Amino acid sequence: MSRVGKGTVGIQQIELPDGDETVALAIEISHLKKSYALKPVLRNINLALPRGQRMVLLGANGAGKTTLLRILAGLGKAGSGTFLIEGLDSRYELQEIRRRIGFVAHQPYLYEELTVLENLLFFGQLYGVKQARERAMALLQQVGMERRTKDRIRSLSRGQVQRVAWVRALLHSPSLLLLDEPDTGLDQDGNRLVEVLLAEHTTRGGSILFTTHNLERALTWSDHIVILAGGRVVYQHEAASLTHEELVQRYQEVVT
Numbered sequence: 001m002s003r004v005g006k007g008t009v010g011i012q013q014i015e016l017p018d019g020d021e022t023v024a025l026a027i028e029i030s031h032l033k034k035s036y037a038l039k040p041v042l043r044n045i046n047l048a049l050p051r052g053q054r055m056v057l058l059g060a061n062g063a064g065k066t067t068l069l070r071i072l073a074g075l076g077k078a079g080s081g082t083f084l085i086e087g088l089d090s091r092y093e094l095q096e097i098r099r100r101i102g103f104v105a106h107q108p109y110l111y112e113e114l115t116v117l118e119n120l121l122f123f124g125q126l127y128g129v130k131q132a133r134e135r136a137m138a139l140l141q142q143v144g145m146e147r148r149t150k151d152r153i154r155s156l157s158r159g160q161v162q163r164v165a166w167v168r169a170l171l172h173s174p175s176l177l178l179l180d181e182p183d184t185g186l187d188q189d190g191n192r193l194v195e196v197l198l199a200e201h202t203t204r205g206g207s208i209l210f211t212t213h214n215l216e217r218a219l220t221w222s223d224h225i226v227i228l229a230g231g232r233v234v235y236q237h238e239a240a241s242l243t244h245e246e247l248v249q250r251y252q253e254v255v256t
């Protein structure tokens with residue numbers, strides 16, 4: 001896709017939702033726990049992500065990364081503990097929290113039988129997006145999918161669906177992006193595109209929590225590295241002061 005970095009006209013001007021500027025943290029998680037049946041999956045998670053910054057969650061399969069993202073997105077319930085999103089308490093303000101979040105997950109959350117544009121207009125209406133068609137078209141152009149507006153989701157490749165899922169997640173101008181393996185299923189251009197989208201989001205003051213299994217991308221795409229193992233935070237470090245070799249070594253030490 002040669003369109004990376006182009007087609008952003010009309011997107012940059014969209015303001016993020018007003019927030020209380022005095023709230024310094026995008027995410028504040030305190031003593032969060034979650035079990036499935038009797039099996040603990042998240043054990044006493046405490047994490048803070050400053051606004052405007054990016055944090056990556058690393059960890060082996062089953063470490064609890066997706067479970068944590070789903071809880072933060074309001075799609076799953078914590079067993080105990082609390083979290084605040086931009087100062088909003090999840091126990092009382094989940095609706096407003098959902099409005100501020102854009103979630104790119106393993107599932108695209110798109111209707112297979114609807115076309116690309118029908119899906120986006122539906123979500124635009126759901127979120128009360130103004131000029132949803134124009135915004136959807138500008139975003140589709142940015143991800144290189146503007147020629148596929150009339151195609152049904154079921155006729156697209158996995159990587160193309162992922163690109164439309166990105167548009168769905170960005171449509172309502174969320175201030176916090178939660179991205180579960182946003183690099184999975186994308187080709188090299190797709191990953192360059194993700195890099196551009198991440199940079200644009202934080203340039204506008206937005207914050208990002210994402211997961212990946214690629215340690216190199218973890219380092220270059222984030223400000224804060226967090227490793228989960230067995231549902232616990234076992235390692236935290238600033239990305240800027242870590243080399244790739246050091247991260248590989250730390251990862252092997254704490255995960256294996």
Ligand SMILES: Nc1ncnc2c1ncn2[C@@H]1O[C@H](COP(=O)(O)OP(=O)(O)OP(=O)(O)O)[C@@H](O)[C@H]1O
Nearest residue numbers: 036037041059060061062063064065066067068213
């Ligand atoms: N709906 C569910 N019911 C029962 N157990 C679940 C459910 N969802 C997740 N789990 C379990 O919770 C644990 C954590 O899963 P999770 O998907 O959060 O891991 P992950 O770190 O995202 O893994 P991956 O890297 O494979 O995506 C796993 O042991 C998984 O089997």
